[in-house]
Amino acid sequence: MRLVVQKFGGTSVATPGSREMVLKHVIKTKQEGYSPVVVVSAIGRRGDPYATDTLLSLLEEAGGEVPARERDLLMSCGEVISAALVATLLNAKGHPAKAFTGGQAGILTDDRFGNAVIREIKTDALINAVKQDYIPVVAGFQGMTENGDITTLGRGGSDTTAVALGAALGAERVDIFTDVEGIMTADPRVVKGARILDTVTYREVTEMAYNGARVIHPKAVEIAMQYNIPVRVRSTFSDSPGTLITCGPERLITGIAHIPHLAQISIKVPSGGDRGLEVRIFRILADAGISIDLINVFPALKIFTIKEELVDKAVRVLEGIGVIPEVVRGLAKITVVGAGMRGVPGVMARIIEALESENIEILQTSDSHTTISCLVRDKDAERAITALHRKFEL
Ligand code: ADP
Ligand code: MG
Secondary structure, eight states: OOEEEEEEOOOGSSSHHHHHHHHHHHHHHHHHHHHEEEEEESSSSSSTTTTTHHHHHHHHHSSOOOOOOHHHHHHTHHHHHHHHHHHHHHHHOOOEEEEEOTTTTTTESSSSSSSSOOOEEEEEHHHHHTTTOOEEEETTTEEEETTTEEEOOOTTTHHHHHHHHHHHOOOOHEEESSSSSSSSSSSSTTTTTTOOEEEEHHHHHHHHHHHTTTSSHHHHHHHHHHHHHOEEEEEESSOOOOOOEEEEOOOOOOOOEEEEEEEEEEEEEEEOOOHHHHHHHHHHHOOOOOOOOEEEEEEEEEEEEGGGHHHHHHHHHHHHHOOEEEEEEEEEEEEEEEEGGTOOOOHHHHHHHHHHTTTOOOEEEEEEEEEEEEEEEEHHHHHHHHHHHHHTTT
């Protein structure tokens, strides 16, 4: 058995025309002598009738707090619809196929609803289907607890489903089909001249993904790296090979990633005053489930960023402990990613030059071995990314 996992994202299954392309890729793989295992996302994006965000708005309109278990049960429906549809279409083309929910496919998770972690995959059901010459079509983004409750895996969860199944099944490769030609040097929706990368390393793409390149989910890349499975990111709408993610040499600069809609929170504390206050600030944010980034702590000043949508909640909990934060909304974090930049002098200088030449103010920076990030205004983001893309000749 030579297995290949093929994952199709929301836009790939969105219309009759795009689903025709999906079938073409699956059938071609079968005809090449592989056993395809298909993973699908929900149909379309926010606003489309079966998209997960649309389904969710139904519960949110019900008013009150939505119970986590029920929220997951509803959120899992979009992928189930998609799996049933794609399996039906394959059958209609004369290729026997069987749809599976995550649970039916043996994906067992913990019970962290909304962000569940895969504990184990029992592959018997899928293996049996393949042995009987069925093409399994698995609903992405979901699993099941040992009690039989349906869970979802968080944003980008279908990528995780695909790679985790690839690992459990010993697949030769996992293909992530999407609406762009592969992993590019920047988001092609933002930078017109973004270029496709033929290969990237697991580490390079992990950094790109964590810093906002949503083309593949970082959790999926981590699983692929751990089990050493080659992953390809490619277009549903063409036959080009896309980007191969694997081990290999790393570039000085891989690309530019960005995260929009952030807010910067500054908190002034009287120096020499209440030392416990600092502890309480970070503890209360953590307890409220607010993750913080770009953190700078000085004796009299604490600065960090959060998602803009969490500002009201953050201000509320901080005021609850007597802290009045200063908030700047409408910001974006632009990150230059490059595993090879470690110890190379001058990268920061070039970033500052590129942004200065566009008159873009940098509100904050941070760096790691493999990234340098700048916080800028959302309205400057596109120009900033384009200028950096040009400066580093990507
Ligand atoms: P899917 O529904 O197929 O999972 P996603 O929307 O999750 O698709 O991911 C594809 C999108 O990722 C593209 O449409 C593109 O706008 C965006 N993207 C962001 N950064 C990059 C990048 N560096 N390379 C390619 N695509 C990117
Ligand atoms: Mg995606």
